[in-house]
Amino acid sequence: MVDVKYTPAPSEPSPSDPPPSYTTASAQPTPSTISASLPSRGPPIPRPPLPLELPALSMLRGKRVVLASASPRRKQLLAQIGLTQLETIPSPLPEDLPHTLAPFEYVLQTATRKAQAVYAQEINNEAKGEPALVLAADTVVVSASGMILEKPRSEREHVAMLRRGSGGWHKVFTAVAVMRPLESLREPGYAMETIVEETAVKFDQAAVTDDLITAYVKTREGADKAGGYGIQGIGSILIEKIDGSFDNVVGLPLRATLQLIEKVVTHDEEEEDEAAAGVYDDEEDD
Template sequence: MSDIKKAPVPSEPPPSYEATPQNPASPTPPKPSVLRPPPLDLPALTLLRRRRTILASASPRRKQLLATIGLTNIEIIPSSFEENLPKSASPFEYVLATATEKALAVYKQEIDNESKGEPAMIIAADTIVVSNSGQILEKPRSEAQHIAMLKCLRDTGVHRVYTAVACMAPLESARDPGYAMETAVEETAVKFDSTVTDELLLAYVKTREGADKAGGYGIQGTGGILVEKIDGSFDNVVGLPIRVVLKLIERVVEKSEDGDILEHDLLGDEEEEEE
């Protein structure tokens, strides 16, 4: 007879997938200070650091990734778009259309904001996980669905993560449609460790780390123990391919008439240095 004891079954159910309650009696631990390198000295980023830049997402991971290129003054305005597009299109088309609609929803909401002024840039993104069989997996809606989702990813080989990014800026002219927009979709192949046990999957689900993530796992956190290897961009799996974002930002600034403002700002800096 084995001497191994089973872990006790929790007396209380895990937190709801709809909302994780906070315990007001528990003190909030202090956040460790993070030393960051100097921000990238690029004209487009210099412009956005001085002006209103919106991330159309409530994801803290996307905000953190934008901070790696020096965009730390990001304004968070989650898109009101319902993300209910039909999944009959290809995953590429579906994720791109969703990111585009997210950006447009925030643009329409904020373009005539009298108190804050129109935004200089709106950055929107959408991430989906696609199983080896072609099924689009978004955020799990229950514990049972969460477990089934992770088992599917473990048992069916390589799955793919698609993140679409849409960057847009208003045009000063009345030229239709009134804004400049650039979009892109990044793809990363991910393989779970096929030897991961059901017990480990259940233990991971109980942490709730993956409850708010497409595919039901966070590769940058505890969920990394489920992953054997990836082929492509790591931060794309996290939720925002920052290399792609930077390229789109530069293209939008170049296409929009804000380029004139950018040149004016840089000339102003040179004059101040000469004085």
């Protein structure tokens, strides 16, 4: 395992305001022409970058893209690649799969069920029309002993959860499921791609004392997060290093998710039909 020193990411500006065009920016008055008449207001607020010009993302603009999750972290991460007009529709299914499943299988099944439930609910939405894309995810933290840790249900459980992690390394598993309807009537009527990402996280054993854990729990930052901490917030003080994707620990491996979106959106139905026809012809010849 390669040790990667963790450095907290800087806070990102809101993606709601587009950056100015080059022509607009060049037409603005220079500081020398306005400094005499306007009071100093500090440095300018940084603008977000221009959106990624990728074919798959361009095909989704102006269409229904549904995030089957209430997680604000996942919504913020997807906004970074340009998916800012998301509908958030959490899955109605209970997350009650047995913890006897392997963590990889647990998150994969949970994310897949979430996506399928919201897809089935929205595919015949007469008011809004069918979604162009449904995306779901599930994240769990797994202790060094192999125990699956989800969101803490009480302050006492929260403290105990962080103490389990304070002994050293633990793992974060996130599964992502992406679906879109097919234009053909071929079963099952949709294209789906899934992935499971794994990241190892190490708490700082010397620094993470009982007093620090108690103080962190009192902030309530980790109360709604798998494993009981937020690596992108105050919870970064608990972390010594990570091995793997930082975004995965936040709740959505962004690079892998973009690859899934591209694969599903550019899914070639004609190639599948030709392949299926070839198999059918071979069976007839036999």
